[in-house]
Amino acid sequence: MDLRLGRHTFGPDQTLMMAIVNRTRDSFFDQGATYDEGPARERVRQVVEDGAEIVDIGGVRAGYGEVVDAAEEIRRVVPFVAWVREHHPGVVISVDTWRSEVAREVCAAGADLVNDAWGGHDPALVEVAAEFGAGIVCTHTGGLPPRTDPYRVEYDDVVAAAIAETTSLAERALAAGVPRESIVIDPAHDFGKNTFHSLEITRRLGEMVATGWPVLVSLSNKDFVGETLGAPPQERLTGTLAATSVCALAGARIYRVHQVRETRATVDMVWSIAGRRPPLRAIRALQ
């Protein structure tokens, strides 16, 4: 199925790199490196040059941290969305927010996709996406409220739970008027999950792909990689790419990443191994 994200349409076998652009002071990986306007603009320029199809702009750190109310989130994100729309019209603009009032402002400013990383916490979010013709990411958090960490969470079957929650959110988005080809599901590694859960989600990602909804994975440098390998955030690229390979083989379509080039090469390689992408140029033994 084609994927339509706001103004942009992608073919059924196309994979997409979604580059993380944080307008925060305290996100775990970049530690505020793109909080200011200048570095954020440079980051967008760089990831577009690196081949990212999507930028995912966030104004609030996912984990605990300084309070960012809707007004402050709008101040951080909306003018920036407008700037990206004007200066990089070819890139899909995603905004990572759970608040419908923020979604309304960013969609008006040109966002193509609402990344609801907190899994339908604000039920009005899908209505905003529908109203503006934007896409929506439906995420599994196991019912965790925004900006909280999981504590002693357990599931009978984490994959079944992720499928049930994300597909039910997807159906709700559909009912609210978001077109089927604009709805994406995300198992949300680490969100409402311990490391064993995230490893199992990775191992069984094919079950999510089999639902028929396009799957987004957000693996980049996360704690489940760090805990698995005993690696601090800056040393998690190799583990991230290993997890990326497994998800790519299963057929994930969108990859939310810090490192665009490395992930693109990994996904292209696996996509070709899976027989979904021809090699770029093949002549060895075929002369």
Place this chain on the structure above:
Amino acid sequence: MTGVRVALVPGVLAFLPEYAGQVDPVAEVRAASLAAAAWVGEAGPVTVVGDPQGTRVGRRLLAQSGAEEGAGSAYLVVANGSARRNDTAPGYVDERAVPFDDRVLAALAAPDPEALADLDVELAEALLVGHPAGLVRLGELLRGARTVGVDHVSDPFGVAYWVVRWEGPQP
């Protein structure tokens, strides 16, 4: 009425759709080969002369150029020169390869059917020539023929590619 039409194209496996990448590494020789296949096809059904791999390549070129395969007065010969022309060639370098290819190309261009019929097949095999028997067969097919065009001569990967067309007297 046209006479017998004969064309030579190389047996490049990269011509086959199952080996297509996103970028075509053999675009020029493919274009010349397709044009030659289309040209022989204008004379009616085409007999493909090639080894099993070459026959696959020839059939693909015919199908792609809209030509029909069958017995008649048109021939598509699938063969090429040495694959040992330099140190990046699939068979590495053999000093005898370039002079050998030069002699064959001269015989193709003339054409010189007797020189082709007398091809040193043993040497050709040592030089990893693509389907030497096809070149020998050209010696028969080109009796009384004239060269219409030497359309393509190259060796981009250390393998000699030739695309040549001939027309012979009516059968």
